[in-house]
Amino acid sequence: MNDSDKLMEQCSDYIDGNLSPEACREFEQYLMNTPETQETIYRMQMIRDSLNNLPQVQTSPDFEIRLHEKIRTMGSVKSFRYSSRYFADWKVPAVGFAVVFVLVSFFVFYPQSSGDVNITAPRESGFSPNFSGQERVLMAPKTVDAAAASVKHPAVVDDSTQRQKNKDQLKKNIKLVNESSSGN
């Protein structure tokens, strides 16, 4: 880049008054020697002034109203986009699957556990006392609640005589078992 090019680079600085005093004097000396550059500088000043004085435009009267409307629309569109995206997201199907799994598990496993809770009547064996049907019923409550109730309020409405009868029957059974084993 030669000296004239460097000086041409300073045209705007000269017009804007940004040159140092020494650089300004050097530039003005250059201008005196180049009339074409003087014309260029003068036209650049006119251009700058014309641009600075261009008519100012103003926004339309409903500018802010339209802006507020767009902001409101933007908010509703954003929520719609959020909800549609939410349903397409992996979280909702995963949560749905988890809920279905819990429900299915509940209905599958619950009947078995309720069966485990029930208290069945003890099996009859040769060593078990040979109670009468009524006593068996009384001795084998069908539910836990009934068993708990029998502890507090025995279903067997017996007195000491009934208990004595039971003891006698038990002794007879034991005796029978001993006789049969000694016979073998």
Place this chain on the structure above:
Amino acid sequence: MKKPTEKVTDEILIARFQQGDLQAFDTLVRRYKDQLLNYVYRFVGNRVDAEDIIQETFLRVFKNKHYYKEIAKFSTWVYTIAGNLAKTELRRRKRRKFFSVSNFVNDERDYDIPDLDRNPEQEVDGAIKEAYIQKAIDKLPPKFKEVILLRDVQGFAYEEISQILNIPLGTVKSRVNRGRLKLQEDLKFLLEGEIKHNS
């Protein structure tokens, strides 16, 4: 164009807006809508498009308010958004080959641009002159156009332009100089007519 001194600075307003004060946002809109329109209108050359761009600028300010940090001035931020949108619009319209002179004037008349070979000594209407200047601005490459508009139309200092455009200060000065040289070359006929008229 000198910005008027305000009691409440732009930075205070945007801080309030970030905390949910919508009136602060409205104040910023009223403060900047016209000057931004002047900048973008001269950039894209179309009044309707320019207003749409300014609307989009403020929408982005509204949506992205939390992205503003007080490292730079608010004017730097908002002019950056507006300038980027204007450049995007120009790139989008690159295929268009026409423009209307009527877009550059405020009244409803249509104008025919006189033949450039005609006598430059004839008097030109202020609106016609404005149309010629706008046509010359439109011919500038975007990188020269933006610095010329920010410097000579909006009145920003070189340092502010450097921050808005994120380019070195020396580059700003160089582009302003080359932009002005290009404009005075394109508008020589117009300016010579004024020179003779004034003399």
